[in-house]
Amino acid sequence: MAFDEMIFGKIESLLFVAGDDGLAPDQIAAIMNVTKGDAETLLAQLQTNYEQRQDAGITVRKYGGRYRLVTKGEFAEDIAKMLENPSPKSMTQASMEVLAIIAYKQPVTRIEIDDLRGVKSEGPLQTLVAKGLIMEKGRLEGSGRPILYGTTELFLDRFGLESIDRLPPLTEEEEGEQEDTDLFMTKFQEAFNLQEDERGIID
Known part of the structure; x- marks a missing residue:
């Protein structure tokens, strides 16, 4: 069966959004309206395409029946250099929001984080994992x-904490306002800003 070349871009987009969760062939098949066998063939071809491209820094790998986009092993040393000295100073507002939610609500899933923020959090999650936070x-x-x-x-x-129990506490009143996502996130940010002011961690 012949496929439009754009189909590889579509699968690549799906894998990117899925992030660490990855996607199984039957999930891709359902979304792309193809058979499971076709999905497996397309995934194998996409992986081959990545492996043959020397200018590509990512590839496709299968873990436990699910496919994920990952960085190539030959770039591990360069990635390690970037991660040698992770610092909250360079973090975006989105990353700080996600980190705050994880710190207070852990263990927590990406979907729960997305629901609290009202937007997708895959990018900030990848950044935080890469920084080792x-x-x-x-x-x-x-x-x-x-x-x-x-x-x-x-x-x-x-963040200069002896344990997770030393996070700035949220009052019962604040915890009860979680249905108002904007206010809830404001309280998270206030808690972290307090921590930053006390420790001088973020400029």
């Missing part, structure tokens, strides 16, 4: 078994 803490039981995220020891070190 968050990590996978297992998977939630149930459909799709989504990844649960939590903070790392490096997070505690960078």
Whole structure:
């Protein structure tokens, strides 16, 4: 069966959005309206395309029956250099919001984070994982078994915390206002701003 070349771009987009969760061939088949066999063939071809391109820094890998976009092994040393000294100073507002949610609500899934923020959080999550500030803490039981995220020891070190229990507390009144997402996120940011002011971590 012949496929439009754009179909590879569509699959690439789906894998990018799926992030660490990845996608199974039957999921891609349902979205793309092709058979599972066709989806597996397309995924294999996409992987071959990446491997043959020397100018590509990413490729496709299969983990536990699900396909993910990952960085190529030959660039591991360069990536390690970038991660040698992760610092909250360079973090965007979006990354800070996601980090705050994970710090207070961990373990938490990407979908739960998205619901709280009202926008997709895949980019900030990838940034935080790359900086070593968050990590996978297992998977939630149930459909799709989504990844649960939590903070790392490096997070505690960078924010000057002895333990996660030393995070600035949220009052019961603030915790009860979670239905108002904007106000909830404001409280998160206020808590982190307090921590930053006390420790002088972020300019």
